[in-house]
Amino acid sequence: MRDTLRQDQDPYVTLITPKAPVSTPTHGGRAKCLQRLIRLELPVPRTVALSFETVHRIAAGELPDIDRILAQFPAGALLCVRPSSEDPDWGGPGSILNIGMNDATFVDLSDSIGHAAASSLYKRFVMAYAIHVARLDPDVFEEIEGVGQEGLSEALRCYEEEAEEPFPQDPAVQLAEVLRSMARAWEGTTARLLRQAKGAPVDAGLGLIVQEMALGLGSGERGSGVLQLVNSETGLPQVTGRYLSQSQGREALEGGPAALYLERDPRGPSLEELEPAAFEALKEYAAFMRKKLRAEMQIEFTIENGRVHILDGMRVKRSPRAALRIAVHLAEDGIISRQEAVMRVEPRGLSELLHRQVDPEAARDVIGRGVAASPGAATGKIVFSSSEAQASAARGENCILVRRETSPEDVRGMHAAVAVLTERGGMTSHAAVIGRGFGLPCVVGAARMGFRLHDKILITEDGRRLREGEMITVDGSSGQVLAGAPRMIEAALDDAFHVFMSWADAERDIGIRANADTPADATTARNFAAQGIGLCRTEHMFFEADRITPMREMIFADSPEDRKAALARLLPMQRADFIELFRIMEGMPVCIRLFDPPLHEFLPSDRAGLRDLAEALDLPVSDVTRRVESMGEYNPMLGMRGVRLGIAVPEIYDMQARAIFEATLEASQEGAAVVPEIMLPLVSAMREVELVRTRIDAVAAAVRNERGREFDYSLGVMVETPRACLRADEIAQHAHFLSFGTNDLTQMTYGLSRDDAGRFMSHYVQQGVFAEDPFHRLDPEGVGELIRMGVERGRRGNGGVMLSICGEHGGDPDSIAFCRSAGIDYVSCSPFRVPVARLAAAQLAI
Ligand code: PEP
Ligand code: MG
Numbered sequence: 041m042r043d044t045l046r047q048d049q050d051p052y053v054t055l056i057t058p059k060a061p062v063s064t065p066t067h068g069g070r071a072k073c074l075q076r077l078i079r080l081e082l083p084v085p086r087t088v089a090l091s092f093e094t095v096h097r098i099a100a101g102e103l104p105d106i107d108r109i110l111a112q113f114p115a116g117a118l119l120c121v122r123p124s125s126e127d128p129d130w131g132g133p134g135s136i137l138n139i140g141m142n143d144a145t146f147v148d149l150s151d152s153i154g155h156a157a158a159s160s161l162y163k164r165f166v167m168a169y170a171i172h173v174a175r176l177d178p179d180v181f182e183e184i185e186g187v188g189q190e191g192l193s194e195a196l197r198c199y200e201e202e203a204e205e206p207f208p209q210d211p212a213v214q215l216a217e218v219l220r221s222m223a224r225a226w227e228g229t230t231a232r233l234l235r236q237a238k239g240a241p242v243d244a245g246l247g248l249i250v251q252e253m254a255l256g257l258g259s260g261e262r263g264s265g266v267l268q269l270v271n272s273e274t275g276l277p278q279v280t281g282r283y284l285s286q287s288q289g290r291e292a293l294e295g296g297p298a299a300l301y302l303e304r305d306p307r308g309p310s311l312e313e314l315e316p317a318a319f320e321a322l323k324e325y326a327a328f329m330r331k332k333l334r335a336e337m338q339i340e341f342t343i344e345n346g347r348v349h350i351l352d353g354m355r356v357k358r359s360p361r362a363a364l365r366i367a368v369h370l371a372e373d374g375i376i377s378r379q380e381a382v383m384r385v386e387p388r389g390l391s392e393l394l395h396r397q398v399d400p401e402a403a404r405d406v407i408g409r410g411v412a413a414s415p416g417a418a419t420g421k422i423v424f425s426s427s428e429a430q431a432s433a434a435r436g437e438n439c440i441l442v443r444r445e446t447s448p449e450d451v452r453g454m455h456a457a458v459a460v461l462t463e464r465g466g467m468t469s470h471a472a473v474i475g476r477g478f479g480l481p482c483v484v485g486a487a488r489m490g491f492r493l494h495d496k497i498l499i500t501e502d503g504r505r506l507r508e509g510e511m512i513t514v515d516g517s518s519g520q521v522l523a524g525a526p527r528m529i530e531a532a533l534d535d536a537f538h539v540f541m542s543w544a545d546a547e548r549d550i551g552i553r554a555n556a557d558t559p560a561d562a563t564t565a566r567n568f569a570a571q572g573i574g575l576c577r578t579e580h581m582f583f584e585a586d587r588i589t590p591m592r593e594m595i596f597a598d599s600p601e602d603r604k605a606a607l608a609r610l611l612p613m614q615r616a617d618f619i620e621l622f623r624i625m626e627g628m629p630v631c632i633r634l635f636d637p638p639l640h641e642f643l644p645s646d647r648a649g650l651r652d653l654a655e656a657l658d659l660p661v662s663d664v665t666r667r668v669e670s671m672g673e674y675n676p677m678l679g680m681r682g683v684r685l686g687i688a689v690p691e692i693y694d695m696q697a698r699a700i701f702e703a704t705l706e707a708s709q710e711g712a713a714v715v716p717e718i719m720l721p722l723v724s725a726m727r728e729v730e731l732v733r734t735r736i737d738a739v740a741a742a743v744r745n746e747r748g749r750e751f752d753y754s755l756g757v758m759v760e761t762p763r764a765c766l767r768a769d770e771i772a773q774h775a776h777f778l779s780f781g782t783n784d785l786t787q788m789t790y791g792l793s794r795d796d797a798g799r800f801m802s803h804y805v806q807q808g809v810f811a812e813d814p815f816h817r818l819d820p821e822g823v824g825e826l827i828r829m830g831v832e833r834g835r836r837g838n839g840g841v842m843l844s845i846c847g848e849h850g851g852d853p854d855s856i857a858f859c860r861s862a863g864i865d866y867v868s869c870s871p872f873r874v875p876v877a878r879l880a881a882a883q884l885a886i
Pocket of ligand 1: 783
């Protein structure tokens with residue numbers, strides 16, 4: 041080595057030593073990791089790091105002192121250059137190996153490692169240089185067939201012909217050109233767009249690593265490979281990786297049948313048998329790295345006649361389930377703290393553990409795309425109606441319900457199906473909300489597919505026609521629809537999951553409840569350790585086939601007597617529902633929202649439905665049709681909904697309040713006293729609350745009187761209209777709690793229909809009008825400002841008021857962060873999102 045780099049001469053080119061000033065933000069993750077390995081005294085070849093600043097200058101035409109870099113390595117050494125970005129996921133230009141190969145080194149290496157290996161190294165370098173550095177036509181070089189000296193000569197000749205100059209012999213020129221081409225590749229538009237899609241900032245930098253090569257080619261047992269101590273899919277301990285004799289870089293991973301397993305393996309020969317000492321050393325290095333770097337690492341190594349070189353180490357790639365298990369094992373082994381383990385799992389990734397998923401390794405034949413409305417994946421035969429879905433379930437066949445959009449009449453079909461696909465809708469449309477509630481994979485708004493429901497044909501985005509009974513897969517995690525039945529991986533609610541979640545709960549400082557409408561939902565909520573029910577949408581209790589008719593009769597009632605009779609039929613059903621919910625929740629809070637149906641949702645829209653209703657009511661179809669038409673609203677979302685129904689037809693809320701109180705007394709006999717929470721939807725004025733509250737208090741008094749027993753309850757208001765936020769101080773004076781209904785609040789703040797926004801939302805997001813779908817991620821600026829106002833004014837009006845949110849945003853980590861910062865006491869979300877919310881909230885508190 042001729043001259044050692046002095047940091048004061050070129051602060052941006054650094055020989056990596058244990059104390060050299062190398063950091064991830066200035067030199068990239070790979071440089072920093074190599075420094076850690078060097079500090080651990082692992083056998084890492086000599087390495088120089090070029091900082092982001094240096095690489096940026098190289099791209100602009102200003103080269104560092106190349107001779108000084110070369111001076112760090114033994115004369116005649118072969119070098120490789122690798123990218124080192126801040127986050128390895130952002131990618132970077134491919135590594136270039138064997139820099140320094142020229143006619144002279146070829147002669148020297150022919151003596152030391154053999155003629156064939158030297159030819160191969162030289163040829164590889166010429167080809168890589170030609171294609172990636174000189175940017176010559178790859179086809180010309182990929183067609184070279186000769187091997188050994190012949191192949192090398194052909195490659196050199198091709199280079200000279202294509203480049204119109206001889207292959208550069210000076211290692212300084214070679215290195216300079218490699219650095220320049222890699223620096224420029226990083227700054228190119230395509231590379232920039234690709235990494236930005238992975239979350240890299242616009243000005244993300246690239247560092248470069250220049251490393252002396254260990255030769256995996258040549259005489260004796262030489263080769264290269266990768267090794268890690270865990271399975272990347274499951275996170276379970278397992279030595280995995282491949283080794284390939286006579287190879288370099290990551291060739292072992294593409295090495296096909298010639299590559300060896302690492303451990304003894306019935307499928308073929310292994311490194312353990314070939315080089316037992318090297319194999320043992322590698323395992324020890326990996327275990328040492330795990331302990332010292334506090335992460336499961338993948339080692340890239342070369343073996344040179346028994347000598348092991350560690351070229352690189354990187355965190356193992358890991359699925360969400362592997363990430364969770366690895367974090368738990370590291371904490372259990374005392375390598376990281378429990379808090380750190382909690383921080384190491386991405387909350388959104390948890391949903392992969394809660395549902396079956398398409399195996400990430402499986403081939404995907406994507407036939408359509410829509411909004412990923414409810415996670416998980418399922419495969420089944422296409423059906424186009426709820427009755428077909430039920431018939432299919434009765435035959436024991438999995439089916440996918442394909443509809444233009446869903447309505448309450450489809451709930452029975454959704455129950456029978458394994459997944460749902462709709463042409464219309466967004467994150468808060470009927471199919472999406474019900475799908476998430478059922479834990480049913482769901483893709484909505486797949487508008488580029490053709491939904492020919494009458495002909496029973498589904499047309500794929502690329503024009504294929506699928507008929508009823510054909511097999512498709514709905515991937516509600518990615519929003520993709522796939523042809524056929526790709527390989528799946530099962531949900532993983534194992535011990536590691538439960539241990540991990542208990543660690544998360546120990547950190548959390550806001551409450552997490554579930555939105556649960558039925559006993560099945562409530563059971564799921566309990567299984568996922570929700571701390572109560574934050575929203576029971578009582579109208580959803582009437583979506584079942586045997587319940588919808590009495591509900592319709594009640595809606596249709598002409599006279600107070602008819603309505604009374606219909607309500608008398610509904611009362612015991614409601615009472616039984618509430619008793620069951622209280623029982624399942626065992627004294628945990630249960631917040632019951634009084635009816636909030638856009639009434640049209642309960643009315644039949646097709647001929648068969650109208651006929652069924654006519655039969656049930658014993659009326660001519662024409663009468664029923666007329667009534668249904670007369671009840672139609674131009675904008676039902678802003679029509680006769682929520683508390684407006686309670687004001688206009690107060691007997692309905694009276695019935696619900698009675699059912700709740702009677703159930704309260706019944707359930708309280710069995711265990712701890714139940715204290716129900718009753719919530720009024722769509723409030724916009726204090727007077728609405730006053731009026732309804734007076735009636736509910738009267739019902740409570742009547743039930744106490746009749747039964748001769750006491751009970752408590754609390755009454756709260758859903759804050760889901762902008763006016764309710766603005767008037768929260770006076771509203772809070774009449775309420776024990778306020779719950780922000782962020783679905784409607786988003787709809788009304790933007791003036792954006794939650795059912796129709798799916799049609800154009802992707803244009804809005806793609807063109808950056810909205811950073812994200814505001815029905816998915818709470819808009820912190822507009823809707824958020826109204827919430828902050830509501831929180832502040834609500835607390836001003838009533839210091840003891842409890843505050844929560846119960847819109848779909850309750851399960852979104854970013855929205856939860858907003859809610860916590862706004863001072864919300866708890867968030868409530870679909871049962872299957874409860875673990876995601878628990879983890880996200882825990883991470884915010886750490
Ligand atoms: C809301 O509007 O945020 C809400 C939770 O109620 P729903 O979705 O039932 O309108
Ligand atoms: Mg609402």
